[in-house]
Structures are given as C-alpha cells and as structure tokens.
Amino acid sequence: MKNYPQYSTKQKWIHWLTAILVFLVILLPLLKEHLAYYLGGMGNLFTLHKSIGVIIFFLTLWRIIVIIKQGLPKVLPKEEKFQRILSKSVQGIMYLLLLILPLSGYLMSGRSMNFLGLIQIPSINLPNHVHGFFHSVHIVTAYLLIALLCLHIFGAIYHHFWVKDNVLKSMLPSRWFN
C-alpha cells in the first residue's frame, strides 16, 4: 500500500472506462461526416452513439453507488480549501451531466432505440415541443460537459506536472509507482 490516498481499484476501473466511453460518445457525432463512412452509415454511427450513452448512464449510477458505499479518498490537503471545493463541484456536476445527457438523448427522440443492435428500447411518445426541449438540453449539456472535461483534465495535468503532488497518481494503478 502506498503512503498517499488512493481511489479503490473498482473506482479506478469505472473512471478510466467512463473516460474512454465519453471520449468516443462525443467524438462520434462531432466527426460524423468522416466516421459514418467507416461505420457503415449514419444509422450505425448513431446506434453506437446511443448505445455507448446508455452504458455511460448505468456506469455512472454504479459509480455513485460505489462512492456512497466506499467513500472518496481525500486527495487534496485540507488547507487547499478553494481547490477542494472547485474539484468536488466539477466532479459532482460531471456525474449529473453523465446522467442528464443519456436521459435527454433518449427523451428527445420519438423513435425507439436499438441497444448495440441487440435490444430494442421503446420510445416514450411526447408532444413535439417536449422532444424539442430535450434536444436543446442534450446539445447545451454536451458542450457544458466538454468544457468541464477540459477543466478536469487541465486540473489533473496541473497537479501532476506543476504542483508535482499525488492527485493524478491516486487514480492510476499503484503498481506503476513501485
């Protein structure tokens, strides 16, 4: 065991798996003109986008349950009150967005969705203006998430290379630092 606070192995797995999936789910629609060709068309591209979104939703619920059960390590010292509040707020809002984004994505469409081409998830029929509302929510929260992700990644890099503390290490496999 290392002498600095660390996230549990389960929390590290959920974090890095979510990071990869969020990267993909954002990249797919933003680069759809280029990627659709390689994925066999726009339909497949959006089936993948939606399916990854559903996985992120359940992964985030699981993450919240794990945090409630295990708690979080105190990676920032008590004296750094401002940074602690900033990092906790950014993390909390990101978890919220990772739940709102898939839900709004699901509710903005009047059509049923196909999870990985395996399971048909029926749509909820709502008035057109309500679908439109969730569409706007999806787009606005997507860009908010991208902004917060930049802040989050900048924070991790700043701590690792500038402050040279253990914040980034607390989320990496401890065997890397033997």
Ligand code: HEM
């Ligand atoms: C964490 C999960 C998700 C993230 C981060 C996310 C993010 C995004 C982003 C960045 C865009 C492009 C916005 C733009 O064109 O400017 C988008 C579009 C879209 N998303 Fe998602 N999404 C998620 C989940 C979902 C889910 C679960 C569904 C449906 C079940 C969905 C359906 C769509 C659709 C249909 C579009 C195209 C909207 C349009 O062209 O106007 N998304 N999403």
